[in-house]
Amino acid sequence: MSLEAFQHSEPLTLGVELELQLVNTHDYDLAPYAEDMLRLMLKTPLPGSVVPEMTTGMIEVSTGVCHSSSEVLGQLTQIRDALVKSADKLNIAVVGGGTHPFQQWHERRIYDKPRFQELSQLYGYLSKQFTIFGQHVHVGCPSADEALVMLHRMSRYIPHFIALSASSPYVQAHDTAFDSARLNSVFAFPLSGRAPCVLTWEQFGQYFDKMTRTGVVKSMKDFYWDIRPKPEFGTIEIRVFDTPLTIERAAALAGFVQSLAAWFLAEQPFTPAEDDYLVYTYNRFQACRFGMDAVYVDPASGEHMPLREHIVRTIDHIARHATGLGASGALHMLRGEATAGQNDARWLRGRMQDEQLLAEVSRQAALRFRGGT
Secondary structure (H helix, E strand, C coil): CCCCCCCCCCCCCEEEEEEEEEEECCCCCECCCHHHHHHHHCCCCCCCEEEECCECCEEEEECCCECCHHHHHHHHHHHHHHHHHHHHHHCEEEECCCCCCCCCHHHCCECCCHHHHHHHHHHCHHHHHCCCCEEEEEEECCCHHHHHHHHHHHHHHHHHHHHHHCCECEECCEECCCCECHHHHHCCCCCEECCCCCCCHHHHHHHHHHHHHHCCCCCHHHCEECEEEECCCCEEEEEEEECCCCHHHHHHHHHHHHHHHHHHHHHCCCCCCHHHHHCHHHHHHHHHHHHHHCEEECCCCCCEEEHHHHHHHHHHHCHHHHHHHCCHHHHHHHHHHHHHCCCHHHHHHHHHHHHCCHHHHHHHHHHHHCCCC
16 A cells, blocks of 8 residues: 555645543443444534544544634534433543553453454454553644654654643552653554654655565554654644543644644744654653653753753743744643643542542542533
8 A cells, every 4th residue: 555645735734633532420431332422423414524533431522623722722612511411321431641540451341343343353452452542733734745744843842742741640549750751652563663864755765665665554544653643634643641631631732733733834944864863762751751750851952951841941932833823821821731731640649649549530520521620
């Protein structure tokens, strides 16, 4: 199979996907209600889509094409409200967060869809362990070559995205000591991590042809990279975000991505190079492990600094682009939380410290998703 053509998209448009937890309202464990939720959601006309995910206790929602973070929030609000209404009818709840805090992977069931069954056969128990929950953000690019350059520029900010969205400190009833433990599960898959540093679509096509000839890759879906091009949409797709606990945070993160992309397109601030990736895995680990307390190594200068300081510095630098996109409020929210060293992982640990019961933490997270706290 040859690489498909990179489709036209309007530059800086956004699309957001959220993978969400379905939990019962008895003990707040994951509940296998995806099929019932899909059936009920079909009755409500909505932007974007609602589709199944790997296992039956999860569901994925997506917006349509949006032009601003406020439009993202508007569409996610419609989808969220319909999800909550449908969940109430089933006596279940919908929850954000990158992991369910105490579900047992061996109890999960693979959703009955050919691709999911195929992946289950290939990856074995990893497929059920893939009951994790992420946010993906698509941003429109002017051309295929500019998409690849944007992808590699955006890679410098992967730690920022991880720390700002981190919401997966608990796995199977244990505090992992990571703010984002979810990404450790993603890293277990082959063809995860970073994309190859090629800067033209012709070079990328050559790489893709080599990979397909090995038989390891059949389509772009086989790449689990942190950021990957999506030629069918004319976008790049950033995949490292944990699903936030609120749709407001999800929309704000999309506004941050859009503002960065606007800066890249307007000012061409630096040329990506392979050397950018010398500290990539270290920075990624730091953000997963320590969140807002991570150390960030600037790939250009080698300077070490607190990640939260670099987040604030970056937001201030791109503020004028955010203003032009109507994203100033979104970035103001993220800047305030970075300055305070706060993220959803901290919120979850705070609730656990107060309640001493993970089921109660999940119950409060469900209220937070529906706008209750």
